[in-house]
Amino acid sequence: TRTSRPQRILKAVQRKATVGDPQSVITAIDHFCRHREWAMNVGDEKGSILDSVVNEVSPVTVLELGTYCGYSTVRIARLLPPGACVITLEFNPDYAAIARQVIKWSGLEDKVQLVEGASGDCIPWMKEHFGVQAFDLVFLDHWKERYLPDTKLLEECGLIQKGTVLLADNVICPGTPDYLEYVRNSPRYNSHYYRSHLEYTKAEDGLEKSVFLGY
Numbered sequence: 001t002r003t004s005r006p007q008r009i010l011k012a013v014q015r016k017a018t019v020g021d022p023q024s025v026i027t028a029i030d031h032f033c034r035h036r037e038w039a040m041n042v043g044d045e046k047g048s049i050l051d052s053v054v055n056e057v058s059p060v061t062v063l064e065l066g067t068y069c070g071y072s073t074v075r076i077a078r079l080l081p082p083g084a085c086v087i088t089l090e091f092n093p094d095y096a097a098i099a100r101q102v103i104k105w106s107g108l109e110d111k112v113q114l115v116e117g118a119s120g121d122c123i124p125w126m127k128e129h130f131g132v133q134a135f136d137l138v139f140l141d142h143w144k145e146r147y148l149p150d151t152k153l154l155e156e157c158g159l160i161q162k163g164t165v166l167l168a169d170n171v172i173c174p175g176t177p178d179y180l181e182y183v184r185n186s187p188r189y190n191s192h193y194y195r196s197h198l199e200y201t202k203a204e205d206g207l208e209k210s211v212f213l214g215y
């Protein structure tokens with residue numbers, strides 16, 4: 001096919017969503033992915049759980065790992081008060097280009113910093129480049145085998161402090177067994193599993209919320 005799936009998702013947003021209306025962008029992507037083509041957005045069911053955790057934490061600085069088309073970036077940013085922001089990392093330049101346009105269409109570009117690069121390379125520069133002290137919320141949604149090494153990297157860089165909340169997508173499907181084992185057995189995390197379904201399907205999946213308790 002001439003266009004890519006992310007390009008078709010962007011087209012659906014431009015056709016169906018209203019500029020400056022984040023909810024209409026979310027609705028347009030969910031409708032497209034449920035009725036036209038499946039895509040790996042967190043989706044509406046797990047997205048509602050994401051919303052409730054964002055509202056509960058009311059974070060000032062959020063880190064998202066794995067932007068894809070920007071669907072969860074928009075979900076998070078639309079709930080942030082003035083002055084709060086989400087830094088989102090995406091290493092695929094084609095996906096990043098689509099995500100920028102989706103975020104712009106939603107009118108939330110002032111609350112979003114999209115960084116093109118691999119998490120392992122960008123995380124060590126977070127403090128220096130973005131003046132981040134520590135993240136209040138981290139949404140893990142990138143390569144599933146990077147969840148654990150990047151969590152350890154965030155700890156080592158002092159970007160996770162007492163009270164920081166980690167929220168991980170796909171802990172069942174595709175699955176992140178080593179990460180789950182770590183956060184569930186570590187005395188420094190308080191973990192809770194939110195049972196749900198793989199986006200737009202009936203397959204089981206869920207989100208794991210882990211609160212860092214400090215050293």
Ligand SMILES: C[C@H](C[C@H]1O[C@@H](n2cnc3c(N)ncnc32)[C@H](O)[C@@H]1O)NC(=O)c1cc(-c2ccc(F)cc2)cc(O)c1O
Pocket residue numbers: 040041042065066067068069089090091092095117118119120141142143144146169170173174198199
């Ligand atoms: C990994 C992807 C999400 C994005 O993450 C970026 N990325 C990667 N590694 C890095 C990095 N190290 N740094 C920055 N960005 C990074 C990438 O380019 C994708 O755009 N997500 C998934 O693969 C994913 C897959 C499924 C899934 C489930 C059942 C199936 F049968 C098939 C697929 C569901 C989901 O909910 C996902 O989230």
Ligand SMILES: [Mg+2]
Pocket residue numbers: 040041042141169170
């Ligand atoms: Mg995911």
